[in-house]
Amino acid sequence: MKKRINFMVTAFRDGFQSVYGARVLSKDFLPAVEAASNAGIRHFEAGGGARFQAPFFYCNENGFDVMDDFRKATGPDANLQTLSRGVNVVGLASQPRDIIKLHADLFKKHGMTTIRNFDALNDVNNLIYSGECIVNAGLKHEVCITMMELPPGCEGAHTPEFYAGVLRKILDANIKFDSICFKDASGTSTPAKVYDTIKEARNLLGDDMNIAFHSHETAGICVMQYKAALEAGASQIDLSLDPVSGGTCQPDVMTMWHALKGSRFDLGIDPYKIIEVEETLKDCLKDYYMPPEAKAVNPLIPFSPLPGGALTANTQMLRDNNLMDKYGEITKAMGEVVERGGFGTSVTPVSQFYFQQAFNNVMFGPWKKIADGYGKMVLGYFGETPCAPDPKLVEIAQEQLGLDPTTEKVVDINGRDSSLGIKAAKTMLEDANLPITDENIFIAAACREKGILFLEGKATTNIRKIDKSSSTADANGEYTVSVNGKKYAIEMKSGKAVVNGKEYSVDVENGIDKNQTAPTISGDGDTTTAPLPGLVLRVSVEAGATVEEGDEIMVLEAMKMESPITAKKTGIVARISVSQGDQVTAGQELFTIQG
Numbered sequence: 282m283k284k285r286i287n288f289m290v291t292a293f294r295d296g297f298q299s300v301y302g303a304r305v306l307s308k309d310f311l312p313a314v315e316a317a318s319n320a321g322i323r324h325f326e327a328g329g330g331a332r333f334q335a336p337f338f339y340c341n342e343n344g345f346d347v348m349d350d351f352r353k354a355t356g357p358d359a360n361l362q363t364l365s366r367g368v369n370v371v372g373l374a375s376q377p378r379d380i381i382k383l384h385a386d387l388f389k390k391h392g393m394t395t396i397r398n399f400d401a402l403n404d405v406n407n408l409i410y411s412g413e414c415i416v417n418a419g420l421k422h423e424v425c426i427t428m429m430e431l432p433p434g435c436e437g438a439h440t441p442e443f444y445a446g447v448l449r450k451i452l453d454a455n456i457k458f459d460s461i462c463f464k465d466a467s468g469t470s471t472p473a474k475v476y477d478t479i480k481e482a483r484n485l486l487g488d489d490m491n492i493a494f495h496s497h498e499t500a501g502i503c504v505m506q507y508k509a510a511l512e513a514g515a516s517q518i519d520l521s522l523d524p525v526s527g528g529t530c531q532p533d534v535m536t537m538w539h540a541l542k543g544s545r546f547d548l549g550i551d552p553y554k555i556i557e558v559e560e561t562l563k564d565c566l567k568d569y570y571m572p573p574e575a576k577a578v579n580p581l582i583p584f585s586p587l588p589g590g591a592l593t594a595n596t597q598m599l600r601d602n603n604l605m606d607k608y609g610e611i612t613k614a615m616g617e618v619v620e621r622g623g624f625g626t627s628v629t630p631v632s633q634f635y636f637q638q639a640f641n642n643v644m645f646g647p648w649k650k651i652a653d654g655y656g657k658m659v660l661g662y663f664g665e666t667p668c669a670p671d672p673k674l675v676e677i678a679q680e681q682l683g684l685d686p687t688t689e690k691v692v693d694i695n696g697r698d699s700s701l702g703i704k705a706a707k708t709m710l711e712d713a714n715l716p717i718t719d720e721n722i723f724i725a726a727a728c729r730e731k732g733i734l735f736l737e738g739k740a741t742t743n744i745r746k747i748d749k750s751s752s753t754a755d756a757n758g759e760y761t762v763s764v765n766g767k768k769y770a771i772e773m774k775s776g777k778a779v780v781n782g783k784e785y786s787v788d789v790e791n792g793i794d795k796n797q798t799a800p801t802i803s804g805d806g807d808t809t810t811a812p813l814p815g816l817v818l819r820v821s822v823e824a825g826a827t828v829e830e831g832d833e834i835m836v837l838e839a840m841k842m843e844s845p846i847t848a849k850k851t852g853i854v855a856r857i858s859v860s861q862g863d864q865v866t867a868g869q870e871l872f873t874i875q876g
Contacts, residue, residue, distance in 0.1 A: 283544075283545055283546060283547040284545055284546050284547070285547055285548075285549050286511060286516065286517065286518065286541075286546050286547065286548055286549075287324065287491070287493075287516055287517040287518075288324070288517060288518050288519065288520045288534070288537075288548060289324040289325065289326055289360075289362060289493070289517065289519050289520070290317060290322050290324065290325050290326065290520060290521065290522060290534070291326045291495075291519045291520065291521045291530070291531050292313075292317075292326075292521045292522040292525050292526070292530075292562065293310060293313075293314060293325060293326065293327060293332075293351070294326035294327060294328055294329065294330060294332045294363075294364065295326055295330070295364075295519070295521070295530065295531065295589075295590055296521040296522065296525030296526065296530050296531070297310070297332060297525060298330065298331045298332060298335075298590040298593075298594060299497065299525065299528075299529040299530040299575065299589040299590050299592070299593055300524070300525045300528075300529065300530060300571065300572070300575040300576070300593055301525075301569060301570075301572075301575075301593065301597070301744075301745070302331075302335075302339075302593050302594040302595075302596075302597035302598070303330075303331040303332050303334075303335035303339070303594060304335055304339040304340060304597065304743065304744040304745065305340070305566070305569065305744070306340050306342065306742075306744065307336070307340070307342055307346075307347045307350055307351075309565050309566065309568075309569075310562070310565050310566070311350055311351070311354050312561060312565055313522075313558065313561045313562040313565045314351060314354040314355060315354045315355075316557070316558050316561040316562075317522070317558045317562075318354060318355040318356060318359060320551070320554040320555065320557065320558045321550075321551070321554065322558070323355075323358065323359050323360060324359070324360045324362065325351070325355060325359060325360070325361055325362065326362050326363070326364070326519070327348065327351045327352075327355075327361040327362060327363060327393065328344065328347065328348050328351065328361075328363045328364075328388075328393070329362075329363030329364035329365055329371055329388070329393075329396065329397075330363070330364035330365075330366070330371060330590070330629065331590065331594060331629065332344075332347075333363075333371035333727065334371060334372060334727065334728055334731075337724065337728050337731060337732055337735045337740065338728070338731050338740075338743075339742070339743045339744055340742060340744060341735065341740045341741065341742045343720075343724075343735070344724075345387065345391050345720050348361075348363075348388070348391040348392055348393060349391055349392060351392070352391075352392030359394070360394045360395055360421075361392060361393050361394045361395070362393070362394060362395040362396070362397060362423070363388055363393050363395070363396050363397070364396075364397050364399075365384065365396045365397065365398045365399070365411065365415070366399065366400070366401065366629060366630060367398060367399060367400035367401075367407040367408055367411050368381060368400070368407045368410070368411055368663075368664075368691045368692055368695075369630050369663075370384040370411070370727065371384065371727055372630075372727045372728070373629070373630040373633055373634075373654060374630075374654075375662075375663060375691050375692075375695055376695060376701060376702075376726065376727075377692060377695035377696045377698065377701050377702045378410060378692050378695075378696060379702050379703045380701070380702060380703065380706075380723065380726045380727075381410060381411050381414055381692070382414045382417075382418075383703065383719060383722065383723050383726075384414070384723065384727075385411075385414040385415045385417070385418035385420060386414075386418050386719070387719060387720060387723055388418070388420065389418040389419055389420050393420065394420065394421060395420060395421040395422075395423055395459070395460075396415045396420050396421070396422060396423065397423040397425050397462055397464075398411055398412055398415060398422060398423065398424055398425055399424075399425030399426070399427050399462075399464055399628070400427070400664065401427055401625050401626050401628050401629070401630060401631035401632070401663075402623075402625045402626070402631065402658075402663060402664045402665060402666055402667065403426060403427055403443075403444075403447045403626065403667060404663075404664030404665045405447065405450040405451055405454055405456075406664060406665075406690050406691070407663075407664050407691055408424060408451065408454075408456055409454055409456055410692055412424060412456045412457065412458065413456075413457075416457045421459040421460070422456075422457060422458045422459055423458065423459065423460045423461065423462050423493065424451055424456060424458040424460075424461050424462075425461070425462040425463070425464050426444050426447050426448060426451075426461070426462070426463050426464070427464050427465075427466070427626035427628050428444065428463055428464065428465040428470045428474075428475075428478070428626065429465060429466070429467045429469050429470060429586045429626050429627050429628075430467075430469035430470050430471060430474070430583050430586065431586075431619070431620075431624060432583070432584050432585070432586065432616045432619055432620060433583070433584065435619075435620050435624070437624055437667070437668040438624045438667035438668050439470075439624065439626075439667070440474070441474055441477035441478045441481060443667065444463070444478045444481075444482075445478070445481045445482070445485070448461075448481075448482055448485055448486075449485070452485070459491070460490065460491035460492070460493060460517075461482065461486065461490065461491070461492055461493070462492075462493040462494070462495055462517075463475075463478060463479065463482070463492070463493070463494050463495070463510075463515075464495040464496075464628065465494075465495065465496040465497070465506065466495075466496075466497065466588035466589065466590060466591075466626070466627065466628035466629075466632065467497065467499060467500070467582060467586035467587060467588045467589070467627045467628070467632075468496045468497035468498060468499040468500045468502065468503050468506070468582065468588075468589060469499075469500050469582055469583045469586045470496070470506065471502075472502060472505045472506050472508075472509040473509070475494065475496075475506045475509045475510050475513070476509040476510070476512060476513045477513070478513075479492060479494060479509075479510045479513035479514055479515050480513040480514060482514075483513065483514035483515075491516050491517055492514065492515045492516055492517065493515065493516070493517035493518065493519065494506070494507065494510035494515045494517070494518055494519075495518075495519040495531070496519075496531070497529060497530060497531060497588065497589035497590075498526075498527050498528055498529070498530060498531065498532055498578065498589070499528065499529050499578065499579055499582050499587075499588070499589045499592065500578065500579065500580065500582040500583055501578035501579075501580065503531065503532050504532050504536065504537065504540050507532065507537065507540075508540065508541075508544075511546050518537070519531050520532055520533065520534045520537055521533060521534070522534060522555075522558060522559050522562050523535070523559040523562070523563060524559075524562065524563050524566060524571070525562070525566070527576060528574075528575055528576035528577050528578065528589070529574070529575050529576070529577075529589030529590070529592050529593055530575075530589060533559075534548070534550065534555050535552060535555055535556070535559070538550060538552055538555075568746045568747055569744070569745065569746055569747070570745040570746060570747055572593050572596055572597065572600075574592065574593065574596055575592075575593045581612075584616055585612045585613065585614075585615035585616050585619075586615075586619065586627040587612060587615060587627065587632065587635075587636065588627055588628055588629070588632045590628075590629065590632075591627075591628075591629060591632040591633060591636060595611075595633075595636050596608060597745065598839070600745075601743070601814075601864065602813070602814030602815060602839055602864075602866075603814060603866065604814060607640075607643055607644070610643045611636065611639045611640050611643050612639070614639035614642045614643055615635050615636065615639045617642075618635050618638045618639050618642070618655070619635055621670060621671040621674045622634075622635065622638075622655065622658065622659055622666070622670055622671075622674070623658070623659060623666025623667060623668050623669060623670035624666060624667045624668045625658060625663075625666050625667065626667075630654060630663075631658065631663075633654065634652060634654040634655040634658050635655070637652035637654060637655060637842050638651070638652045638655040640652075640842075641842075644813060648674070648677055650681070651677060651678045651681045651682060652842055653682065653842065653843070654842075655678075656678035656681065656682045656684075657678075657682065657684070659671075659674055659675055659678050660675065660678050660679060660682070660684055660685070660686045660687065661686050661687040661688055661689075662684070662687060662691070662694060663691060664690075664691055665688070701726070702726070703722055703726070705726070706721075706722045706723070706725040706726040707722060707725075709725045709729075709733055710722065710725055710733075710736075713733050713736070713737055715733070715736050715737065721736060724736060730818055730819050731818075734861075734862065739861075739862065741862065806852070806855045806856075806873040806874050806875035806876070807849060807850060807852075807873065807874050807875075808870055808871075808872070808873045809834070809846060809848075809849060809870075809871050809872055809873070809874070810867075810868050810869060810870055810871060811837060811846075811865045811866065811867055811868060811869045811871055812844070812846075812867065813837070813839055813844070813867050814839060814864075814865060814866050814867050815837035815838050815839030815844065815864075815865060816837065816838045816839070816862070816863070816864055816865075817835060817836075817837060817859050817860065817861050817862060817863045817864075817865060818835075818836045818837065818838040818843060818861070819835060819836050819861055820834070820835045820857060820859070820860065820861050821833045821834060821835055821836070822834055822835075822854055822857075823854070823857070824854050824855065824856055824857050825853065825854060826853070826854045827852070827853055827854075828848045828851065828852065828853075828854060828874065829848065829851050830847075830848055830849065830850050830851050831847050831848060832847060832848045833845045833846070833847055834846055834847060834848055834854065834857075834871070834872055835857075835859070835871060835872070837865065846871060846872075848874055849874070850874060850876055851876055852874040852875050852876020853874065853875050853876055854872060854873075854874055855873045855874060855875045856872060856873040857871075857872045858870045858871055858872060858873075859871055859872075
């Protein structure tokens with residue numbers, strides 16, 4: 282008799298993140314969720330991770346509304362699972378206890394069943410309180426151990442013995458959990474290591490515990506990993522659906538069904554029903570731009586273990602900033618960043634820290650600019666790394682960030698930070714005259730300025746769909762506009778302007794209302810330009826303000842990093858040339874100071 286293998290469909294969370302950088306509108310994909318439910322699929326990855334922030338950042342949608350609609354599409358009995366990053370919950374920044382608890386309470390309120398809870402450093406201290414909150418909220422807790430293969434030549438962690446040691450710490454900490462997952466976000470762990478790791482976990486946990494294994498096809502070995510995990514005693518694997526399967530995603534349900542033919546394992550599916558679901562999903566996503574790297578196997582990923590879910594999220598941001606030509610250099614630079622950083626697992630948020638630091642090393646020179654997240658990680662502000670970081674790198678981070686190394690628990694550090702937590706989030710909402718609700722508090726805490734912009738109705742849509750416009754403008758308001766030699770595709774329709782795929786609300790009137798234009802002061806001054814492409818996250822002063830040298834004038838965001846732009850001298854801000862929410866290019870004028 283064949284052994285029935287459980288599987289979770291990841292298409293609508295990890296699949297979207299791995300292929301489209303999580304930028305998919307719910308109205309476009311929910312018909313496929315309903316079709317999958319009707320076909321008998323009962324276990325879905327429905328949100329969390331990047332698919333909580335992405336609706337606010339890119340889709341102009343409320344992430345909580347998306348979860349509610351997902352539950353409506355599947356009915357009350359489906360197991361809807363989300364992904365949580367331990368004390369970081371659903372963001373890159375870590376949180377204090379009150380926000381960690383609010384996360385679990387709200388995800389339960391909005392229809393979720395299970396939370397898979399991991400820490401990228403495998404620091405069990407970061408799983409204790411977050412796991413307790415999940416259980417107390419009435420959710421199922423799937424505790425998670427993160428895996429990867431170290432770049433060739435590196436030693437010190439990420440062995441079967443290391444993972445068994447993490448599991449023993451979880452058991453010793455009396456963390457309650459309903460199932461356990463071993464998560465290899467980069468898809469680089471060798472099948473032999475997967476087998477030995479799962480085998481030891483089954484020995485420690487007994488026959489009844491559900492053991493899940495999660496990986497990606499990025500390095501081309503995921504099906505082999507899955508078969509090794511099943512032979513060692515795993516009872517669940519994660520699978521996706523075409524067109525968001527393979528490559529940077531999980532293997533397709535149909536691929537795994539075929540791979541298991543003739544074995545002692547069975548997925549228990551009707552393949553023809555799955556084919557129908559995949560046809561529905563392909564139709565739902567037919568207008569979305571498919572990045573070529575999303576569906577490719579990359580044999581060099583073990584040298585720079587970039588997770589599938591981070592790979593296209595970052596290439597999409599590189600495209601946003603016209604920096605895709607730097608992608609090869611950045612990925613090559615990741616190897617050294619991983620090696621010197623203490624071997625945290627390359628999964629969000631640590632994978633993003635690795636990519637950000639590699640980005641900075643390419644753009645500004647090696648170690649000339651320490652990325653905030655990477656620097657805080659090597660200094661201990663996200664927990665204990667599996668191995669000690671390079672001491673010279675710790676000194677560089679300490680000097681540039683002005684922080685001392687720490688071994689204190691993350692939740693204790695954050696509990697003293699007045700800029701974090703429910704009180705700080707309420708202040709953000711009050712300053713913007715927004716309603717104080719639990720949902721809005723969490724949005725403000727997890728999404729910061731971008732969350733406030735969404736709640737104010739100022740968010741824009743930034744998804745990539747296939748450009749089907751003709752080469753000439755027509756009466757419907759489609760134009761190609763060249764500015765300083767750069768072409769912009771603009772569609773004007775119903776009070777909206779879509780510029781290169783990004784939607785803006787517009788109101789065009791004849792003439793110039795001089796009372797509403799940005800104030801300037803006549804005369805020459807010193808102009809500051811953007812050091813790199815990015816989004817104007819906030820403008821801290823107004824034209825006419827008196828500033829001191831070093832004062833923050835505005836903040837740019839690129840690759841999820843904030844870069845303060847400061848006054849180069851004392852004087853008066855004569856002109857601010859950009860607005861909050863603008864996308865700027867390197868060398869573009871930002872502001873001018875007289876004095």
